[in-house]
Amino acid sequence: MAADVHKKKSWEVPNGSLVPGDGQHTERSESPTPGLAQGTEPGAGQEGAMFVHTRSYEDLTSPEDGAATVQNPEERQGEPAEQSSMEQISKDFSELSTQLTGMALDLEEEMRPGKEGKLEPSPQTTRRDSVLSGKEEEDVTMDAWRLHRKHVFVLSEAGKPVYSRYGSEEALSSTMGVMMALVSFLEAEKNAIRSIHADGYKVVFVRRSPLVLVAVARTRQSEQEIAHELLYIYYQILSLLTWTQLNHIFQQKQNYDLRRLLAGSERITDNLLDLMAHDPSFLMGAVRCLPLAASVRDAVSSSLQQAKAKSLVFSILLSGNQLVSLVRKKDQFLHPIDLHLLFNLISSSSSFREGEAWTPICLPKFNSSGFFHAHISYLEQEMDLCLLLVSTDREDFFTVSDCKRRFQERLRRRGVHHALQEALRTPFYSVAQVGIPDLRHFIYKSKSSGLFTSPEIEAPYVQEEEKERLLGLYQYLHSRAHNSPRPLKNIYFTGPRENLLAWVTNAFELYICYSPLGTKAGAINAVNKLMKWIRKEEDRLFILTPQTY
């Protein structure tokens, strides 16, 4: 399985191979649902997938163990020194804990160390100074600041703030120092902190040397899901810098202030966090397509395919956060995470609306050691259609720009422009189209294609909180289904305001939400009907014939 490939040769290998191993074909055997073996489920591509094959967020969380193995040899040295610094650290720690803000203070007692036994030596820290600085700036906003549902912090191993979702990093440097102290304290005992649970809060730690990512959440998400989101933030940072550059910087200077290099990117990270709170793509580890008649999509895809250039690796057309078409170089696969990062980049900045942008971008799941160069532009001012041409050559702007012109020309000649415009007017379909009265909403993911489909969220989920609550329910079901020690295949959930059903097989994942008055038998009936409907509509809802150059 692809997941195993990731486990063995960690994705962080600097010369990451361009080809995603042989993960495409091995998981096809025994399916519990006859006739729905992977690759034949609704939405499965007819000619193979566009994406690196992933199961779900297990892929994301699994490198956690792998990460320890990529440590640089230099960092592994100095074990004896560690013992002596241990005292120093616990001394620091006792000093620090007096400075803890109320939130962290309660949590400290309920620390729950993970039992991974990582062998990472604790870094020589220069925390002291940063911790002792005042936090007057925060006092004013403290109450409001604490009320946020999910805080996210990124810091360097020296305890220097890199990013905070809310509040200025400077003002939080002491808090971040404490976080680093917690991490180091446990690492000194050859252990690793994963999370702290207290008072309705979950504090989740993700360690990706040279960075530490911490979330403080009072959402209903599982620890695993919060860690998953933190990894997305980590990948987001890699997409701006590359893994190689990030490591190089901190090897040169351990107490480097990374904010200098990330300046201006805060809104991209903020946007990613907001997006994850309401877009199921991230939870599903899959990509949603813009509903489009197959003939129109094929015309768009072949126009994209014909407008190729030597240096092009991926041509991606998207609208909102939905995929319209993706054409890739033969044998090169995109990872859904990389595509999500691209979606986020585009939705976070209005600067692409003007002119043609040309920017270096690292696709960390594809190759975390190098930059691609992306040509990003909107096809027309008023149309929400963004074209992304990913090239390997930074000098190739004019060639790639010419590809865009050729693509537009072919689109015009094929006369699909109008049909595209029409499709953009209704980027989401209504669940009423399925014709099941009690059905309120659903998410269906085809595992082999890495694509999912979902109708518009409608009444009664109108308010923003209601929408988030619905996503929260899906998150809950998803975490139960993918709980690594005890995964579940079928879940029937009866709530006061709705009933939900989850069905996870080797080939697909289905989550449905329907009326609280419905029965279990009714739900099972609905699932059968829904599967038939998706099969009938699959060529509109999915990309069945992905193209290559």
Add this chain to the structure above:
Amino acid sequence: MMAIRELKVCLLGDTGVGKSSIVCRFVQDHFDHNISPTIGASFMTKTVPCGNELHKFLIWDTAGQERFHSLAPMYYRGSAAAVIVYDITKQDSFHTLKKWVKELKEHGPENIVMAIAGNKCDLSDIREVPMKDAKEYAESIGAIVVETSAKNAVNIEELFQGISQQIPPLDPHENSNNGAIKLGRQTSQMGRRCC
């Protein structure tokens, strides 16, 4: 039929000084208060008459953020002109401007026309950089200098006209002159972005 000359122009300067706003005003005569920071670089073109020629500006609007700094040579290389922008309300941005000038002198094309734009001159009540400083500095390096306001459309046209005038007229027997790019290399760009 007038001859069209393609002139590569790059904009350099600190983040947030208004490079993109200047380009946006010049090319589309439009101003957006909530413009996002440029990511990487953005390319636009505009053609303007100059004497008996047409100058087609191929404008590279670069991102001012530090992580994109290493990309700058790609944009000033082969440029006929560089517009270096600072914010008159931020002394630091003037300091950054000097660093850019130094880099251009050391690594830029030999005959590059340098134009200094002190942007946000509509905010002169919170000015930090006196006009005199900019003038003296520009004189010392032989650059054009002008205070602009992309917001109020002050001196934007003039800035580019100034550049046009500094470009030596095309010698009929010479193709390349002062970094100007020969016509016909990128015909694909023609006419799409021109207003």
